[in-house]
Amino acid sequence: MIVITAPTSTIGRLLVDDLLEHGARLRLITRDASRLAPDVRERAEVVEGSHGDPVVIARAFEGAEAVFWLAPGDGAEPSGEAAFVDFTRPAAQAFARHGVQRVVGISALGRGTAQAERAGLVTASLAMDDLIGDSGVAYRAVVCPSFMHNLLNHVGSIKEQGKFFLMADPDLKVPTVATRDIASTAARLLLDDSWSGQGEVACLGPEDLSPKEMAQIISEVLGKEVTFVQVPGAALKERLMGFGFSEGMAQGMVEMFDAKNEGMDNAVARTAESTTPTSFRQWCEDVLKPAVDQ
Template sequence: MIVTTTPTGQIGRRLVARLLAQDEQLRVIVRDAARLDGAIRDRVQIVEGSHDDPVVLDKALAGADALFWLVPPNPTAPSAAEHYLAFARAGAAAIARNGTPHVVGVTSAGHDFEGSAGVLSAAFRMDSELAASGAPYRALSLPFYMENLLGQLDAIRDEGAFYLTCAADQPLASIATRDIAEHAADLLTDRSWTGQENVPVFGPDRLTPDEMAAVIGEELGRPVSYRRITMDDFASMLRSRGASDQAVQDMTEMFAAQDNGIYDADWATAKIAATDFRTWCREVLRPSALGDDDR
Protein backbone atom coordinates (compact mmCIF):
# COMPACT_ATOMS: atom_id res chain seq x y z
CA MET A 1 0.00 0.00 0.00
CA ILE A 2 1.38 3.39 -1.08
CA VAL A 3 0.11 6.54 0.60
CA THR A 4 0.19 9.79 -1.38
CA THR A 5 -0.34 13.33 -0.20
CA THR A 6 -1.56 16.21 -2.44
CA PRO A 7 -3.26 13.89 -5.00
CA THR A 8 -4.95 16.81 -6.76
CA GLY A 9 -1.81 18.93 -7.17
CA GLN A 10 0.40 19.25 -10.23
CA ILE A 11 2.77 16.51 -9.12
CA GLY A 12 0.38 14.43 -7.03
CA ARG A 13 -2.24 13.91 -9.73
CA ARG A 14 0.41 12.79 -12.20
CA LEU A 15 1.88 10.44 -9.62
CA VAL A 16 -1.51 8.92 -8.79
CA ALA A 17 -2.24 8.33 -12.47
CA ARG A 18 1.14 6.69 -13.00
CA LEU A 19 0.82 4.42 -9.95
CA LEU A 20 -2.71 3.37 -10.87
CA ALA A 21 -1.49 2.54 -14.38
CA GLN A 22 0.95 0.16 -12.67
CA ASP A 23 -1.93 -1.40 -10.68
CA GLU A 24 -0.48 -0.26 -7.35
CA GLN A 25 -2.71 -0.13 -4.28
CA LEU A 26 -3.14 3.50 -3.27
CA ARG A 27 -4.40 5.40 -0.27
CA VAL A 28 -4.64 9.17 -0.71
CA ILE A 29 -4.83 11.97 1.82
CA VAL A 30 -7.02 14.76 0.44
CA ARG A 31 -8.73 17.73 2.06
CA ASP A 32 -11.83 17.41 -0.12
CA ALA A 33 -12.54 14.06 -1.78
CA ALA A 34 -14.90 15.78 -4.22
CA ARG A 35 -11.87 17.28 -5.94
CA LEU A 36 -10.68 13.83 -7.00
CA ASP A 37 -11.67 12.64 -10.46
CA GLY A 38 -14.52 10.15 -10.23
CA ALA A 39 -12.55 7.39 -11.91
CA ILE A 40 -9.76 7.85 -9.37
CA ARG A 41 -12.13 7.89 -6.37
CA ASP A 42 -13.31 4.42 -7.35
CA ARG A 43 -9.78 3.01 -7.40
CA VAL A 44 -8.14 4.43 -4.26
CA GLN A 45 -8.70 4.40 -0.55
CA ILE A 46 -9.46 7.92 0.65
CA VAL A 47 -8.49 9.51 3.94
CA GLU A 48 -10.07 12.95 4.07
CA GLY A 49 -8.26 15.71 5.93
CA SER A 50 -4.90 17.46 6.08
CA HIS A 51 -1.57 15.69 6.46
CA ASP A 52 -0.49 17.97 9.28
CA ASP A 53 -3.17 16.27 11.42
CA PRO A 54 -1.82 13.33 13.49
CA VAL A 55 -5.21 11.57 13.45
CA VAL A 56 -5.39 11.76 9.66
CA LEU A 57 -1.79 10.59 9.32
CA ASP A 58 -2.23 7.61 11.63
CA LYS A 59 -5.31 6.51 9.70
CA ALA A 60 -3.50 6.85 6.39
CA LEU A 61 -0.21 5.22 7.41
CA ALA A 62 -1.65 2.15 9.10
CA GLY A 63 -0.08 -0.80 7.28
CA ALA A 64 1.48 1.40 4.58
CA ASP A 65 4.57 0.28 2.67
CA ALA A 66 5.58 3.73 1.40
CA LEU A 67 4.64 7.40 1.71
CA PHE A 68 4.87 10.21 -0.84
CA TRP A 69 5.28 13.50 1.01
CA LEU A 70 4.76 17.00 -0.35
CA VAL A 71 3.93 20.12 1.67
CA PRO A 72 1.24 22.17 -0.10
CA PRO A 73 1.95 25.89 -0.55
CA ASN A 74 0.26 28.37 1.76
CA PRO A 75 1.08 32.01 0.93
CA THR A 76 -0.93 33.17 3.96
CA ALA A 77 1.18 31.20 6.48
CA PRO A 78 3.04 33.33 9.08
CA SER A 79 6.32 32.10 7.59
CA ALA A 80 7.51 29.43 5.20
CA ALA A 81 9.56 27.83 7.97
CA GLU A 82 6.60 27.56 10.34
CA HIS A 83 4.42 26.16 7.57
CA TYR A 84 6.88 23.48 6.47
CA LEU A 85 7.86 22.53 10.00
CA ALA A 86 4.25 22.14 11.18
CA PHE A 87 3.70 19.53 8.48
CA ALA A 88 7.12 17.93 8.86
CA ARG A 89 6.91 17.50 12.63
CA ALA A 90 3.49 15.90 12.39
CA GLY A 91 4.70 13.71 9.53
CA ALA A 92 7.92 12.60 11.20
CA ALA A 93 6.12 11.65 14.41
CA ALA A 94 3.48 9.66 12.52
CA ILE A 95 6.10 7.92 10.38
CA ALA A 96 7.94 6.85 13.53
CA ARG A 97 4.75 5.73 15.31
CA ASN A 98 3.60 3.65 12.37
CA GLY A 99 6.99 2.31 11.31
CA THR A 100 6.53 3.51 7.72
CA PRO A 101 9.28 1.66 5.82
CA HIS A 102 9.93 4.12 2.95
CA VAL A 103 9.33 7.85 2.52
CA VAL A 104 9.81 9.92 -0.65
CA GLY A 105 9.65 13.70 -0.24
CA VAL A 106 9.60 16.65 -2.63
CA THR A 107 12.14 19.32 -1.72
CA SER A 108 14.57 21.76 -3.32
CA ALA A 109 17.99 21.23 -4.81
CA GLY A 110 20.84 23.08 -3.16
CA HIS A 111 21.08 21.55 0.30
CA ASP A 112 24.71 22.67 0.65
CA PHE A 113 23.93 26.31 -0.16
CA GLU A 114 25.34 28.72 2.42
CA GLY A 115 23.01 31.43 3.63
CA SER A 116 19.27 31.83 3.88
CA ALA A 117 17.15 30.81 0.89
CA GLY A 118 13.68 31.61 2.20
CA VAL A 119 11.14 29.01 1.10
CA LEU A 120 13.93 26.69 -0.03
CA SER A 121 15.58 26.80 3.40
CA ALA A 122 12.20 25.88 4.89
CA ALA A 123 12.13 22.80 2.63
CA PHE A 124 15.60 21.82 3.84
CA ARG A 125 14.42 22.02 7.45
CA MET A 126 11.50 19.77 6.49
CA ASP A 127 13.96 17.19 5.18
CA SER A 128 15.87 17.21 8.46
CA GLU A 129 12.67 16.61 10.42
CA LEU A 130 11.57 13.74 8.19
CA ALA A 131 15.02 12.16 8.30
CA ALA A 132 14.89 12.34 12.10
CA SER A 133 11.99 9.87 11.99
CA GLY A 134 14.60 7.19 11.25
CA ALA A 135 12.75 5.94 8.17
CA PRO A 136 14.55 5.33 4.88
CA TYR A 137 14.08 8.66 3.10
CA ARG A 138 14.69 9.92 -0.42
CA ALA A 139 14.46 13.69 -0.85
CA LEU A 140 13.73 14.46 -4.48
CA SER A 141 15.75 17.68 -4.71
CA LEU A 142 14.44 19.83 -7.53
CA PRO A 143 15.27 23.08 -9.33
CA PHE A 144 12.93 25.61 -11.00
CA TYR A 145 9.67 24.03 -12.16
CA MET A 146 8.92 24.59 -15.84
CA GLU A 147 5.24 24.77 -14.88
CA ASN A 148 5.95 28.02 -13.00
CA LEU A 149 5.90 29.68 -16.41
CA LEU A 150 2.26 28.74 -16.90
CA GLY A 151 1.44 31.45 -14.36
CA GLN A 152 2.74 33.98 -16.90
CA LEU A 153 0.69 32.88 -19.90
CA ASP A 154 -1.11 36.22 -20.13
CA ALA A 155 2.18 38.10 -20.29
CA ILE A 156 3.61 35.64 -22.81
CA ARG A 157 0.53 35.98 -25.04
CA ASP A 158 -0.19 39.69 -24.63
CA GLU A 159 3.26 41.19 -24.10
CA GLY A 160 5.47 38.59 -25.74
CA ALA A 161 7.50 38.35 -22.54
CA PHE A 162 7.98 36.55 -19.25
CA TYR A 163 9.54 37.87 -16.07
CA LEU A 164 11.90 36.50 -13.42
CA THR A 165 14.52 37.98 -11.11
CA CYS A 166 17.32 35.79 -12.48
CA ALA A 167 20.22 37.02 -14.59
CA ALA A 168 19.35 36.75 -18.27
CA ASP A 169 22.66 35.15 -19.25
CA GLN A 170 23.11 32.58 -16.45
CA PRO A 171 21.77 29.00 -16.84
CA LEU A 172 18.73 28.17 -14.73
CA ALA A 173 18.24 24.47 -13.97
CA SER A 174 14.65 23.36 -14.51
CA ILE A 175 12.40 20.30 -14.27
CA ALA A 176 8.99 19.27 -15.63
CA THR A 177 6.49 18.07 -13.02
CA ARG A 178 5.73 14.93 -15.00
CA ASP A 179 9.37 13.90 -14.56
CA ILE A 180 9.13 14.51 -10.81
CA ALA A 181 6.14 12.17 -10.72
CA GLU A 182 8.02 9.55 -12.74
CA HIS A 183 11.03 9.52 -10.41
CA ALA A 184 8.79 9.47 -7.34
CA ALA A 185 6.85 6.51 -8.76
CA ASP A 186 10.07 4.60 -9.42
CA LEU A 187 11.20 5.04 -5.81
CA LEU A 188 7.80 4.26 -4.32
CA THR A 189 7.45 1.02 -6.27
CA ASP A 190 11.03 -0.27 -6.12
CA ARG A 191 11.67 0.06 -2.36
CA SER A 192 14.92 -1.93 -2.47
CA TRP A 193 16.71 1.19 -1.23
CA THR A 194 17.74 1.90 2.33
CA GLY A 195 19.21 4.82 4.24
CA GLN A 196 18.61 8.51 3.63
CA GLU A 197 19.73 10.52 0.61
CA ASN A 198 19.08 13.71 -1.31
CA VAL A 199 18.37 12.87 -4.95
CA PRO A 200 18.72 15.88 -7.28
CA VAL A 201 16.66 15.49 -10.46
CA PHE A 202 17.18 18.04 -13.24
CA GLY A 203 15.94 18.45 -16.79
CA PRO A 204 18.57 17.88 -19.49
CA ASP A 205 18.97 21.54 -20.55
CA ARG A 206 21.25 24.24 -19.17
CA LEU A 207 19.37 27.16 -20.70
CA THR A 208 19.58 30.78 -19.66
CA PRO A 209 16.31 32.75 -19.35
CA ASP A 210 17.17 34.45 -22.65
CA GLU A 211 17.53 31.02 -24.29
CA MET A 212 14.27 29.86 -22.71
CA ALA A 213 12.54 32.88 -24.23
CA ALA A 214 13.91 32.02 -27.65
CA VAL A 215 12.62 28.44 -27.40
CA ILE A 216 9.19 29.62 -26.25
CA GLY A 217 9.02 32.04 -29.17
CA GLU A 218 10.00 29.38 -31.68
CA GLU A 219 7.35 26.98 -30.37
CA LEU A 220 4.62 29.65 -30.32
CA GLY A 221 5.64 31.09 -33.68
CA ARG A 222 6.00 34.62 -32.31
CA PRO A 223 8.77 36.66 -30.65
CA VAL A 224 9.08 36.20 -26.89
CA SER A 225 11.64 37.95 -24.72
CA TYR A 226 12.87 37.60 -21.17
CA ARG A 227 12.64 40.69 -18.98
CA ARG A 228 14.48 40.68 -15.70
CA ILE A 229 12.78 42.44 -12.81
CA THR A 230 14.68 43.85 -9.86
CA MET A 231 14.27 42.32 -6.44
CA ASP A 232 12.89 45.64 -5.16
CA ASP A 233 10.22 45.68 -7.85
CA PHE A 234 9.38 42.06 -7.12
CA ALA A 235 9.03 42.81 -3.41
CA SER A 236 6.81 45.79 -4.19
CA MET A 237 4.60 43.62 -6.38
CA LEU A 238 4.20 41.09 -3.57
CA ARG A 239 3.29 43.80 -1.09
CA SER A 240 0.72 45.25 -3.51
CA ARG A 241 -0.94 41.84 -3.52
CA GLY A 242 -1.20 41.82 0.26
CA ALA A 243 1.84 39.70 1.14
CA SER A 244 3.14 40.04 4.69
CA ASP A 245 6.67 41.26 5.39
CA GLN A 246 7.71 37.69 6.28
CA ALA A 247 6.21 36.30 3.06
CA VAL A 248 8.05 38.95 1.05
CA GLN A 249 11.30 37.99 2.78
CA ASP A 250 10.70 34.26 2.19
CA MET A 251 10.06 34.79 -1.52
CA THR A 252 12.80 37.34 -2.21
CA GLU A 253 15.39 35.21 -0.39
CA MET A 254 14.35 32.21 -2.50
CA PHE A 255 14.75 34.06 -5.79
CA ALA A 256 17.99 35.68 -4.67
CA ALA A 257 19.34 32.20 -3.89
CA GLN A 258 18.32 31.02 -7.37
CA ASP A 259 20.14 33.99 -8.87
CA ASN A 260 23.17 33.16 -6.72
CA GLY A 261 23.37 29.62 -8.08
CA ILE A 262 21.75 27.57 -5.32
CA TYR A 263 21.12 24.72 -7.78
CA ASP A 264 24.50 24.74 -9.52
CA ALA A 265 26.48 22.37 -7.29
CA ASP A 266 23.90 19.61 -7.74
CA TRP A 267 24.54 19.35 -11.49
CA ALA A 268 27.47 17.06 -10.70
CA THR A 269 25.27 14.36 -9.14
CA ALA A 270 21.80 15.07 -10.55
CA LYS A 271 19.78 12.38 -12.25
CA ILE A 272 18.83 13.73 -15.66
CA ALA A 273 15.13 13.60 -16.46
CA ALA A 274 13.64 12.89 -19.87
CA THR A 275 11.75 16.09 -20.68
CA ASP A 276 13.79 18.89 -22.26
CA PHE A 277 12.50 22.46 -22.25
CA ARG A 278 11.53 22.51 -25.93
CA THR A 279 9.47 19.35 -25.60
CA TRP A 280 7.73 20.78 -22.54
CA CYS A 281 6.97 24.00 -24.40
CA ARG A 282 5.54 22.06 -27.33
CA GLU A 283 3.48 19.63 -25.29
CA VAL A 284 2.44 21.75 -22.30
CA LEU A 285 3.00 25.50 -22.66
CA ARG A 286 1.92 25.85 -26.30
CA PRO A 287 -1.45 24.07 -25.87
CA SER A 288 -2.14 26.13 -22.75
CA ALA A 289 -1.16 29.40 -24.40
CA LEU A 290 -3.17 28.77 -27.57
CA GLY A 291 -6.26 27.45 -25.80
CA ASP A 292 -6.13 23.88 -27.07
CA ASP A 293 -4.93 22.29 -23.84
CA ASP A 294 -6.32 18.74 -23.81
CA ARG A 295 -3.89 17.30 -21.27
Protein backbone atom coordinates in the same frame (compact mmCIF):
# COMPACT_ATOMS: atom_id res chain seq x y z
CA MET B 1 -0.18 0.51 0.87
CA ILE B 2 1.28 3.83 -0.34
CA VAL B 3 -0.07 7.08 1.10
CA ILE B 4 -0.08 10.05 -1.26
CA THR B 5 -0.32 13.60 0.07
CA ALA B 6 -1.42 16.47 -2.20
CA PRO B 7 -2.89 14.07 -4.81
CA THR B 8 -4.57 16.89 -6.75
CA SER B 9 -1.39 18.98 -7.03
CA THR B 10 0.51 19.30 -10.30
CA ILE B 11 2.94 16.57 -9.27
CA GLY B 12 0.47 14.54 -7.23
CA ARG B 13 -2.04 14.00 -10.06
CA LEU B 14 0.64 12.62 -12.35
CA LEU B 15 2.11 10.48 -9.59
CA VAL B 16 -1.26 8.93 -8.72
CA ASP B 17 -1.91 8.02 -12.36
CA ASP B 18 1.56 6.49 -12.68
CA LEU B 19 1.23 4.40 -9.52
CA LEU B 20 -2.28 3.19 -10.38
CA GLU B 21 -1.02 2.07 -13.78
CA HIS B 22 1.53 -0.06 -11.90
CA GLY B 23 -1.21 -1.61 -9.78
CA ALA B 24 -0.17 0.02 -6.51
CA ARG B 25 -2.60 0.20 -3.59
CA LEU B 26 -3.06 3.87 -2.77
CA ARG B 27 -4.53 5.91 0.06
CA LEU B 28 -4.95 9.59 -0.82
CA ILE B 29 -5.07 12.47 1.67
CA THR B 30 -7.01 15.39 0.24
CA ARG B 31 -8.96 18.32 1.60
CA ASP B 32 -11.61 17.91 -1.11
CA ALA B 33 -12.29 14.46 -2.55
CA SER B 34 -14.49 15.97 -5.28
CA ARG B 35 -11.33 17.30 -6.95
CA LEU B 36 -10.15 13.75 -7.61
CA ALA B 37 -11.06 12.19 -10.95
CA PRO B 38 -13.98 9.72 -10.61
CA ASP B 39 -11.87 6.76 -11.73
CA VAL B 40 -9.21 7.66 -9.14
CA ARG B 41 -11.81 7.75 -6.35
CA GLU B 42 -12.96 4.30 -7.43
CA ARG B 43 -9.48 2.79 -7.42
CA ALA B 44 -7.94 4.35 -4.29
CA GLU B 45 -8.85 4.85 -0.65
CA VAL B 46 -9.49 8.48 0.29
CA VAL B 47 -8.94 10.23 3.62
CA GLU B 48 -10.34 13.77 3.65
CA GLY B 49 -8.53 16.51 5.55
CA SER B 50 -5.18 18.26 5.78
CA HIS B 51 -1.98 16.23 5.90
CA GLY B 52 -0.76 18.74 8.47
CA ASP B 53 -3.47 17.53 10.89
CA PRO B 54 -2.27 14.86 13.39
CA VAL B 55 -5.73 13.22 13.46
CA VAL B 56 -5.86 12.90 9.67
CA ILE B 57 -2.27 11.63 9.58
CA ALA B 58 -3.05 8.96 12.16
CA ARG B 59 -5.93 7.65 10.05
CA ALA B 60 -4.01 7.76 6.81
CA PHE B 61 -0.75 6.17 8.01
CA GLU B 62 -2.36 3.12 9.60
CA GLY B 63 -0.93 0.07 7.81
CA ALA B 64 1.02 2.17 5.30
CA GLU B 65 4.38 0.97 4.00
CA ALA B 66 5.39 4.13 2.14
CA VAL B 67 4.41 7.80 2.02
CA PHE B 68 4.77 10.47 -0.63
CA TRP B 69 5.26 13.80 1.14
CA LEU B 70 4.62 17.19 -0.47
CA ALA B 71 4.24 20.18 1.85
CA PRO B 72 1.86 22.68 0.22
CA GLY B 73 4.01 25.71 1.04
CA ASP B 74 0.93 27.82 1.76
CA GLY B 75 1.74 31.45 1.01
CA ALA B 76 -0.52 32.58 3.84
CA GLU B 77 1.68 30.93 6.48
CA PRO B 78 3.75 33.40 8.53
CA SER B 79 7.12 31.98 7.45
CA GLY B 80 8.85 29.28 5.47
CA GLU B 81 9.61 27.51 8.75
CA ALA B 82 5.88 27.35 9.50
CA ALA B 83 4.93 26.31 5.96
CA PHE B 84 7.43 23.47 5.68
CA VAL B 85 8.86 22.40 9.05
CA ASP B 86 5.92 23.03 11.37
CA PHE B 87 3.46 21.67 8.83
CA THR B 88 5.49 18.45 8.51
CA ARG B 89 6.09 17.91 12.24
CA PRO B 90 2.94 15.80 12.93
CA ALA B 91 3.80 13.45 10.08
CA ALA B 92 7.45 13.16 11.14
CA GLN B 93 6.31 12.19 14.62
CA ALA B 94 3.89 9.60 13.21
CA PHE B 95 6.13 7.70 10.77
CA ALA B 96 7.75 5.43 13.38
CA ARG B 97 4.57 5.13 15.46
CA HIS B 98 2.69 3.68 12.49
CA GLY B 99 5.54 1.57 11.11
CA VAL B 100 6.01 3.55 7.87
CA GLN B 101 9.11 2.13 6.18
CA ARG B 102 9.90 4.60 3.41
CA VAL B 103 9.11 8.25 2.64
CA VAL B 104 9.69 10.08 -0.64
CA GLY B 105 9.44 13.88 -0.44
CA ILE B 106 9.67 16.81 -2.82
CA SER B 107 12.34 19.32 -1.90
CA ALA B 108 14.90 21.72 -3.37
CA LEU B 109 18.48 21.80 -4.56
CA GLY B 110 20.95 23.58 -2.33
CA ARG B 111 22.22 21.27 0.40
CA GLY B 112 25.89 21.88 1.10
CA THR B 113 26.06 25.26 -0.62
CA ALA B 114 26.94 28.55 1.05
CA GLN B 115 23.65 30.01 -0.17
CA ALA B 116 21.48 27.34 1.46
CA GLU B 117 21.62 28.95 4.91
CA ARG B 118 20.01 32.15 3.57
CA ALA B 119 17.85 30.84 0.76
CA GLY B 120 14.42 31.52 2.21
CA LEU B 121 11.95 28.83 1.19
CA VAL B 122 14.77 26.52 0.12
CA THR B 123 16.35 26.78 3.58
CA ALA B 124 12.99 25.86 5.10
CA SER B 125 12.54 22.95 2.68
CA LEU B 126 15.96 21.52 3.57
CA ALA B 127 15.11 21.85 7.27
CA MET B 128 11.94 19.86 6.53
CA ASP B 129 14.11 17.12 5.01
CA ASP B 130 16.26 17.06 8.15
CA LEU B 131 13.16 16.74 10.32
CA ILE B 132 11.92 13.75 8.32
CA GLY B 133 15.36 12.14 8.30
CA ASP B 134 15.72 12.59 12.06
CA SER B 135 12.53 10.55 12.53
CA GLY B 136 14.52 7.45 11.56
CA VAL B 137 12.41 6.55 8.54
CA ALA B 138 14.14 5.69 5.26
CA TYR B 139 13.89 8.92 3.26
CA ARG B 140 14.64 10.13 -0.22
CA ALA B 141 14.28 13.83 -0.95
CA VAL B 142 13.62 14.43 -4.65
CA VAL B 143 15.49 17.72 -4.99
CA CYS B 144 14.57 20.02 -7.84
CA PRO B 145 15.43 23.34 -9.46
CA SER B 146 12.65 25.65 -10.67
CA PHE B 147 9.76 23.89 -12.40
CA MET B 148 9.07 24.52 -16.08
CA HIS B 149 5.41 24.41 -15.04
CA ASN B 150 5.80 27.74 -13.22
CA LEU B 151 5.77 29.49 -16.59
CA LEU B 152 2.08 28.66 -16.90
CA ASN B 153 1.58 31.51 -14.41
CA HIS B 154 2.75 33.82 -17.20
CA VAL B 155 0.46 32.61 -19.98
CA GLY B 156 -1.57 35.83 -19.82
CA SER B 157 1.43 38.14 -20.16
CA ILE B 158 2.93 35.95 -22.91
CA LYS B 159 -0.31 36.14 -24.89
CA GLU B 160 -1.03 39.83 -24.30
CA GLN B 161 2.43 41.40 -24.02
CA GLY B 162 4.85 38.85 -25.48
CA LYS B 163 6.74 38.87 -22.17
CA PHE B 164 7.31 36.80 -19.06
CA PHE B 165 8.59 38.17 -15.76
CA LEU B 166 10.93 36.52 -13.24
CA MET B 167 13.46 37.63 -10.63
CA ALA B 168 16.05 35.36 -12.25
CA ASP B 169 19.39 36.60 -13.62
CA PRO B 170 18.71 36.94 -17.38
CA ASP B 171 22.08 35.49 -18.40
CA LEU B 172 22.59 32.75 -15.80
CA LYS B 173 22.25 29.25 -17.22
CA VAL B 174 20.41 26.99 -14.76
CA PRO B 175 18.63 23.62 -14.83
CA THR B 176 14.85 23.37 -14.86
CA VAL B 177 12.63 20.31 -14.65
CA ALA B 178 9.23 19.16 -15.90
CA THR B 179 6.76 18.09 -13.23
CA ARG B 180 5.98 14.89 -15.13
CA ASP B 181 9.62 13.86 -14.70
CA ILE B 182 9.50 14.64 -10.97
CA ALA B 183 6.41 12.46 -10.65
CA SER B 184 8.08 9.65 -12.57
CA THR B 185 11.11 9.77 -10.29
CA ALA B 186 8.92 9.72 -7.19
CA ALA B 187 6.93 6.78 -8.54
CA ARG B 188 10.09 4.79 -9.20
CA LEU B 189 11.29 5.34 -5.64
CA LEU B 190 7.93 4.54 -4.07
CA LEU B 191 7.66 1.26 -5.98
CA ASP B 192 11.21 0.21 -5.03
CA ASP B 193 11.47 -1.33 -1.56
CA SER B 194 15.21 -2.04 -1.77
CA TRP B 195 16.59 1.28 -0.52
CA SER B 196 17.19 2.45 3.03
CA GLY B 197 18.76 5.32 4.96
CA GLN B 198 18.50 8.96 4.03
CA GLY B 199 19.56 10.65 0.80
CA GLU B 200 18.72 12.94 -2.09
CA VAL B 201 17.81 12.22 -5.72
CA ALA B 202 18.25 15.21 -8.02
CA CYS B 203 16.01 15.96 -11.03
CA LEU B 204 17.86 18.39 -13.26
CA GLY B 205 16.40 18.24 -16.75
CA PRO B 206 18.65 17.61 -19.76
CA GLU B 207 20.12 21.12 -20.15
CA ASP B 208 20.96 24.41 -18.47
CA LEU B 209 19.33 27.49 -19.98
CA SER B 210 19.29 31.19 -19.17
CA PRO B 211 15.98 33.08 -19.12
CA LYS B 212 17.05 34.80 -22.35
CA GLU B 213 17.58 31.42 -24.01
CA MET B 214 14.24 30.22 -22.67
CA ALA B 215 12.59 33.28 -24.25
CA GLN B 216 14.18 32.40 -27.59
CA ILE B 217 12.88 28.83 -27.43
CA ILE B 218 9.40 30.01 -26.44
CA SER B 219 9.44 32.43 -29.37
CA GLU B 220 10.36 29.66 -31.80
CA VAL B 221 7.71 27.27 -30.46
CA LEU B 222 4.93 29.87 -30.38
CA GLY B 223 5.90 31.53 -33.65
CA LYS B 224 5.89 34.99 -32.04
CA GLU B 225 8.50 37.10 -30.29
CA VAL B 226 8.57 36.61 -26.53
CA THR B 227 11.05 38.42 -24.29
CA PHE B 228 12.15 38.00 -20.69
CA VAL B 229 11.93 40.83 -18.16
CA GLN B 230 13.83 40.65 -14.87
CA VAL B 231 11.80 41.79 -11.87
CA PRO B 232 13.51 43.40 -8.83
CA GLY B 233 13.10 41.60 -5.52
CA ALA B 234 11.13 44.43 -3.95
CA ALA B 235 8.63 44.39 -6.81
CA LEU B 236 8.23 40.60 -6.58
CA LYS B 237 7.63 40.81 -2.84
CA GLU B 238 4.99 43.51 -3.29
CA ARG B 239 3.26 41.52 -6.02
CA LEU B 240 3.22 38.31 -3.96
CA MET B 241 1.77 40.11 -0.94
CA GLY B 242 -0.90 41.50 -3.25
CA PHE B 243 -1.79 37.89 -4.07
CA GLY B 244 -2.24 37.08 -0.38
CA PHE B 245 1.24 35.95 0.63
CA SER B 246 2.34 36.84 4.15
CA GLU B 247 5.34 39.15 4.40
CA GLY B 248 7.44 36.25 5.70
CA MET B 249 6.58 33.93 2.81
CA ALA B 250 7.04 36.69 0.23
CA GLN B 251 10.44 37.54 1.70
CA GLY B 252 11.32 33.85 1.67
CA MET B 253 10.57 33.73 -2.05
CA VAL B 254 12.83 36.74 -2.69
CA GLU B 255 15.65 35.18 -0.67
CA MET B 256 15.25 31.94 -2.61
CA PHE B 257 15.70 33.71 -5.95
CA ASP B 258 18.65 35.70 -4.61
CA ALA B 259 20.32 32.38 -3.74
CA LYS B 260 19.47 30.89 -7.13
CA ASN B 261 20.95 33.96 -8.83
CA GLU B 262 24.18 33.29 -6.92
CA GLY B 263 24.37 29.84 -8.52
CA MET B 264 22.81 27.62 -5.85
CA ASP B 265 21.02 25.43 -8.43
CA ASN B 266 24.27 24.85 -10.32
CA ALA B 267 26.03 23.13 -7.43
CA VAL B 268 24.89 19.58 -8.29
CA ALA B 269 26.66 18.00 -11.25
CA ARG B 270 24.38 16.50 -13.87
CA THR B 271 24.70 12.71 -14.08
CA ALA B 272 22.90 10.00 -16.02
CA GLU B 273 20.73 9.33 -12.96
CA SER B 274 19.85 12.99 -12.32
CA THR B 275 19.16 13.89 -15.95
CA THR B 276 15.41 13.80 -16.59
CA PRO B 277 14.18 13.35 -20.17
CA THR B 278 11.90 16.30 -20.91
CA SER B 279 13.70 19.22 -22.55
CA PHE B 280 12.43 22.76 -22.16
CA ARG B 281 11.58 22.88 -25.87
CA GLN B 282 9.56 19.67 -25.61
CA TRP B 283 7.72 21.01 -22.57
CA CYS B 284 6.91 24.22 -24.44
CA GLU B 285 5.50 22.21 -27.36
CA ASP B 286 3.52 19.81 -25.17
CA VAL B 287 2.28 22.11 -22.39
CA LEU B 288 2.96 25.83 -22.84
CA LYS B 289 1.84 26.19 -26.47
CA PRO B 290 -1.55 24.52 -25.92
CA ALA B 291 -2.11 26.75 -22.88
CA VAL B 292 -1.24 29.91 -24.83
CA ASP B 293 -3.35 28.82 -27.81
CA GLN B 294 -6.50 28.34 -25.71
